[in-house]
Amino acid sequence: MDIKVQIINKIKQYETIIIHRHVRPDPDALGSQVGLAQAILAQNPAKKVFCVGEMDPSLRFLAEMDLVPDDLYQDALVIVCDTANRPRIDDERYQSARELIKIDHHPDVDCYGDLSWVDPQASSTSEMIFKLIQTDVQNILMLNDRGAELLYAGIVGDTGRFLYPSTTEETFNIAGELVRYTFDRTALYNQLYEVEPAIARLKGHILDGFLISEAGVVTSKLTKEMLRQYDVSTDQTSMLVSLFGDIKGVLAWVFFVEEEQLIRVRIRSKGPAINAVAAEFNGGGHPLASGATVYSWAEAATLTAKLEQTCQVYQDN
Known part of the structure; x- marks a missing residue:
């Protein structure tokens, strides 16, 4: 039986459905998560459908999350959207669910769930949710205006406005x-891509001083002191991730964002596959867009060296 039909059958079976996604959500994580919830509720208003996770303040215009008591999980179906591996699932209570479904478009590095639908060829998990709705012949799911907007936002976000x-x-x-x-x-589009003046000023500072290595790598370190100076939060730095993508000679770039107990890592590429590097440092993702976590600047330097090596091999071949 088609995996999409199996997922629809499970949605039909359960009265309580709780939808999760990855930590530090992007438009695709929220679009697929809340877009799916909208599609379920549009046809089944009596079902209890919740979306959970910590929110990025810059994306609150897309959705707000629900507060869900622990005891609801024991009889619930949990669906996790857009999350390749279990450590990145936001809210560990997913483990308490009666059944678990994974829907994701990242490479399948962690095959979790009672049902798992992974399609790395899809542009986004939001695209997959649209296909799920299209598959439904039982009238369990229905796309409405709000759901369409969320899925469209997810696709736009993960394709870089259809450029990737x-x-x-x-x-x-x-x-x-x-x-x-x-x-x-x-x-x-305006809400997805507009930036605060503080972000614009920080962009100017970064662009004024960046260097491209011989291997085509740009490294940007955003320390706590720098973020305080420009009055930019760590969450807001997600708006910088594409900054070097249009610059000639750049093959890959990495942002290190210093937080209190760790350093968040965002890696992007215009050719070399960088997800294997991310996987070595508590992360993962797509070949051209990945995230990771390191715990010292020395470890950050090690990651940079491996990224340099990856890009050098790509150039040599």
Whole structure:
């Protein structure tokens, strides 16, 4: 039986469904999570459907999360969207669910769940949720205007406004179907991509002093002191992640964002596969977009050296 049909059957079976996604959500994590919740509730308003996780303040315009008591989990179906491995699932209570489903488009490095649907060829998990809704012939799921907006936001976010190689003909076809629904695309784009003046000033500082290594790598260290100086939160630094993508000679780049107990790592690439490097440092992701965590600047230097090596091998081949 098609895995999508199996997932729909499970959604039909349960009265309580709790949807999770990864920590530090991006538009695709929220779009797939809340878009799926909208599709379930549109046809099943009596079901108890909740979305949980810590929110990035910059994305509150997309959705708000629910407060769910612990005891609801024991009879619940949990669906985890857009999360490749269990350590990155936001809210560990997912482990208390009666059954667990994984829906994700990252490479399958951690095959968890009673049911697991992983499609690395999909541009985004939001694209997968659209396909799930399309598959449904039992009228368990239905796309409405709000759900279409969320799925569209997720696809736009994970394809870089349809610029990344993950964008396929099918992606454009799905986007075309979604824009048939009623929502304000201009307002959505503005909210997704507008930045605070403090972020703009920090961008200027970073661009004024960046260096490209011989291997084509740019490294940017955002220390706690620098973030305080520019009045930028660690969450807001996600707006910087594409900063070096248009610069000639750059193959890959990494942002190290210092927090209290760790250093958050964001890695991007224009060719070399960087997810294996991320996997060595408590992370993972796509070949061209990954995240990781290190716990000292010495460990950050080790990660940078491995990224340099990866890009050098890519150049030599």
